[in-house]
Amino acid sequence: MASVIPEPLGISHPILIEGESGFRExxxxxxxxxxxxxxxxxxxxxxxxxxxVRHSRGFDDPYHTFEPWRPTPNPSDVIDDQSLLSLGLTCADADKTLTDELETAVREPGNFFANGPEKVLVVFPKKRLIVLAYFG
Incomplete structure (x- = not known):
C-alpha cells in the first residue's frame, strides 16, 4: 500500500493496513x-x-494518479453523515476511537485530500497521518 502514496509524502511507518477483498473488488x-x-x-x-504530489511512488499509470489536491473539509462531508473516508474505514473494521478521530478531522480545516480512481488520499499534517481509503 505504501507504493500508492506519492513520493513527496514521507512515511515514517504503517499504523493500520486492513480491508476486505473479493474476486475483483x-x-x-x-x-x-x-x-x-x-x-x-x-x-x-x-x-x-x-x-x-500527483503520482504514486510505485506506479506510473493513470490509475495511480491523483487529481489536484484540495483543502478539507470537502463540502459534501459537512452536510452528510458519511465522509471521504467512511467507505474505506467501514471495510477496514478499524478501531472505533481511530475511526471517530479521522471522521471528525476530515471535516475540519487544515487537512488536504486528493481523489484518485477508486480511492482518496487524505493528509492530516497536525496529526502526522496519511490515510489512503480505497473502494472498488
Missing amino acids: GCGVAIFRMDRSTARAIEQQGLRFFDD
Whole structure:
C-alpha cells in the first residue's frame, strides 16, 4: 500500500493496513505515520506543497494518479453523515476511537485530500497521518 502514496509524502511507518477483498473488488484503508519533515513542510507551505504530489511512488499509470489536491473539509462531508473516508474505514473494521478521530478531522480545516480512481488520499499534517481509503 505504501507504493500508492506519492513520493513527496514521507512515511515514517504503517499504523493500520486492513480491508476486505473479493474476486475483483475490495475496500479498506492504509494509515501511515507521516515523517516530521513532511508535516513541517506542509504546515509551512499549505496547499502549495501538493503542487507536484500527483503520482504514486510505485506506479506510473493513470490509475495511480491523483487529481489536484484540495483543502478539507470537502463540502459534501459537512452536510452528510458519511465522509471521504467512511467507505474505506467501514471495510477496514478499524478501531472505533481511530475511526471517530479521522471522521471528525476530515471535516475540519487544515487537512488536504486528493481523489484518485477508486480511492482518496487524505493528509492530516497536525496529526502526522496519511490515510489512503480505497473502494472498488
